[in-house]
Amino acid sequence: MIYVATFKLKADHDVVLPPFTSKVSKSILAYYSPTYTKLSEDAKPFKPIRVTVLKDSKGVVLAVNGRKAMMKGGGDYYFSFTFTDNNILKDLMGKVNAEVEMWGAKIEADIIDLKVIDEVKYEDSTFYKVNFLTPTLIQPPKKVKENRFLLYPYSYFFLASIVRHWNANMDKKVNITFLKSFVYLKEVDHGIRPVSANYDGKPVRGFWGWIIYEVREKKVKELLSYANLFGVGKSRAIGFGEVKVIPVSFEKS
Template identity: 50%
Template sequence: MIYLAIFKVSADRDTIIPPFSSKLSRSILAHISSSYAKVMESRQPFKPIRVTVLKDSKGFPLIAFNGRKTILRANEIYSFSFSTTSNDIANDLIRRDMIDIKIWNSTFTIELTSLKIVEEIEYIDSDFYRVNFITPTLLQPPKFGKMNRFLLFPYAHFFLLSIARHWNANMKTKIKLSSLKTLYYFKEIDHRIWPVTTIYDGHPIRGFWGWVLYKIEGERENIIRLLNYANYFGAGKSRSIGFGEIEALPTGFLA
């Protein structure tokens, strides 16, 4: 079972917040839920949570690049979403559906506007899926020794593998992917992807965003379920702090 919570946020004055605005989203959740705070403090891989950056009234993500500042305007309404499989965290959210917290010399009013319970991942059949990478995505191939690297393009196999690992860590049913078959069953058809660098905790983080059109030619049920699962939990590393937020949509395509 997956819980999807939507929050509204407003500040009582113009406020400068960290360049990657999920820092505020996380601070809010830590005030609301001690269970959430415990999960974030743990070293558990593939945490059963995903928090997004703040969005403005038009749905645009608040992320600052090139040394710019992220500013929340007084009394304007912003939003963020949060996904989890934890019953304890969901219960905490329900008990404190509206609170005020003071941080960064401002008072923020937070309201839980909806809590959706997802009992089964949607299966929307289509030969083509367009994946929009809404926040910078950090896609990492398997490590080789102590060496570490990130990809600047969502190659189909590594993209799906990052989702499957999270699924298998948090869902009752397991999905097995064949590395070789995935190369042929799930293909990049078109894309507009570019590298981006943002700042998190004072450190530059290099990832990519944009969109990719994929074609599904086999393993249809598993691939489509993984894509729709990623609508709740994202892809790649650090999705629990707002990176790798995606939107996977079935679409038609004319060659």
């Protein structure tokens, strides 16, 4: 079972936030759920949790490329939290709303929606648009200790990042070879661009934007739907690699 909780936040006055605003989301969740805190501190990769950055009516609230991240006093802000642990569910149901002091402001938090997903389903289409809402960090095979991230979602590396998370958390395992990935997932258009972000005082360089894929394989469509829940790439648990995958019509020229 997969759960997706949506939180609404409101600050009592204007406040400058950390550059990557999932830090606010994580702090709120730490207040709500000791189980989440324990799981988030576990070094195990591909954890079955995903916290998003904050959003307002215009989209993501994020400090990238030199911009600051702000919460306006009295404004409505949102984040979502995907998880599978029933103990986290119990924690959240014990505190539907809360008031937390952080970064010099009082922030009211309310759980406004909770979805229960018993099966990963997809809306059938031949073409899907993947919107990368936050900086996405996809790694090629590592030959050295230094982290290096791709600046484009090449089919194999993009799919492999989803498959590894799926296989760590789902009963039905998936295997997609390097060659088959290029058959199953064909790029037909894109607006991908590099982006710089900052987390814990460290700069990271990834990409965001959008890409349209032609997809004719059922299991790949399931993987794209799964990515809507848990994201793609490295550090998805803290809000990197958040995607919105939607079916689209597309005519090849």
